[in-house]
Amino acid sequence: MNALRHLATLVAVLAAAACASSRHAFPGSTDVPGSLEFAELPVAESIRPLTLTVYPTPRRAEYGDVLLPAKGAVVVDDSAADFDARLRAAGLDLGWKELPPEGYLLAVTGEAGHAVVLKAARDDAGLRWADQALAQLTWDGPEGKFIRVCRVLDAPVFPLRGNKRPQAWETRYRANFAWGARDDADVRGREMAAVYAPGVPLDATGEGVARALEFFRPWQDRGVRILAVKFDDEVFALSAESALRHGRFAPALVSYLKLVRQGLRRRDSGARLYLLPQTYWWNDPRFEAFSASMRAAGGLDEDVGLVFTGPEVISEKIDAAGLAAARRAFGLTETKALVYDNLGREGDWGPVTGRDPALARYCDGVFGERGTPVNRLTRLDWLWNPEAYDPEVSWRRAILELAGPRDFERFETICRAFRRGASRSDVAALVEAFARSSAAGWKGPIGRADLVTLVRGDCVRLDVRAATTGGR
Secondary structure, three states, rough: OOOHHHHHHHHHHHHHHHOOEEEEEEEEOOOOOOOHHHOOOOOOOOOHHHHOOOOOOOOOOEEEEEEEEEEOEEEEEOOOOOOOHHHHOOHHHHHHHOOOOOOEEEEEEEOOOEEEEEEEEEHHHHHHHHHHHHHHHOOOEEEEEEEEEEEEEOOEEEEEEEEOOOOHHHHHHHHOOOEEEOOOOOOOEEEEEEEEEOOEEEEEHHHHHHHHHHHHHHHOOOOEEEEEEEOOOOOOOOOOHHHHOOOOHHHHHHHHHHHHHHHHHHHHOEEEEEEEEOOOOOOOOOOHHHHHHHHOOOOOOOOOOEEEOOOOOOOOOHHHHHHHHHHOOOOOOOOOOEEEEEOOOOOOOOOOEEEHHHHHOOOOEEOOOOOOOOHHHHHHHHHHHHHHHOOOHHHHHHHHHOOOOOHHHHHHHHHHHHHHHHHHHHHHHHHHHHHHOOOOOOOOOOOOOHHHHHHHHHHHHHHHHHHOOOOO
16 A cells, blocks of 8 residues: 555656646756757657657656756765755655655756756665666767756556566666576576476475475575466376375365465565466456365465466457456455566567556566567566557657667668568568668667567568468
């Protein structure tokens, strides 16, 4: 309830801040020598609205029409003696008091002939996001660096944002979660979910429970607190001793999960256990009978979370009402679910769509399995601020992040061709033109050669799609 209260207060503060000043009214922003007008930037009109803005989309952001020299800029944080006064002057004092975890504030104005950057957050994660937002608002030109006048008050909607197969570059765009605990650079710094598959048949005896706890032990020792037991694509089968003791699968699973949870909690009282059941999509014809049998067997502990893929194994749309009903079917009331989103794998160079913003009421994260860089970026944008998410705007911004302003149109043409299912030969020609073009100086999240390799590799999927759809 505290998180909901903070979120509601923050939204109210953001709205009030927006009403208190016009979009471009930033006192003192034009009295700094060497300032630039935003309209003077050498940027094509097609991408001007996307340039020097924060991505993922903030909860509230106001951008000015002036860029101030970064040289000589004064950075003010919450350790400064005049921090409170500057907060009030920027209209961000109430927002600071109610800032939730990972939230941050950022304001850039001019004062006494130089830029002033007001930047603060409640935790280390928020400070990282503030620094990344500031970098996105900075123009690195031939005459030096310039910072766009702005006011940003921001916080995430979903606390867990990530992927089953994470990639290190995503952390620049506020990815913080990985489904599956590993020890490599791609998951470093993220909150990991250690995932255990008991296998078939289920051994619900003490020995079976001990094997699960032994699997989780090293991850708990490293501070992992999200621990999942999964049964996706497995049958309802019990070992001989488990069948003798419990009779049916549901009572055996209820007992097994209770004992696993107890063992995990003895080592760490903050451990959270999740179940990915055999009926992990709620339109599964077995779903109602299985969930009812689990409730009849005593049900799960109220703090056990569920993991679903949506109404189908691969769901074009995932609705909040369906997720809420699926959780109720298992009798859960506390821990929010996780959504394992199978839509958007290789070959999908379009934006994430069909995900209900209200899912945030019932789940902590909607994580993908794979995904192209464009799909991954738009998902992270949606997870940060689903209410403001615009698929087409987010898609174009993702392309800008990947290709840069000089090659934006070339790469957009390639992605659009993938979206409409163009022929392999046509897309391959576009890819090769992009590969030959020069984008010297652009520091995108993925190396240019790697990006070209990805789109080349996905060209073959266009022929497969055409064969399965009859060219439609």
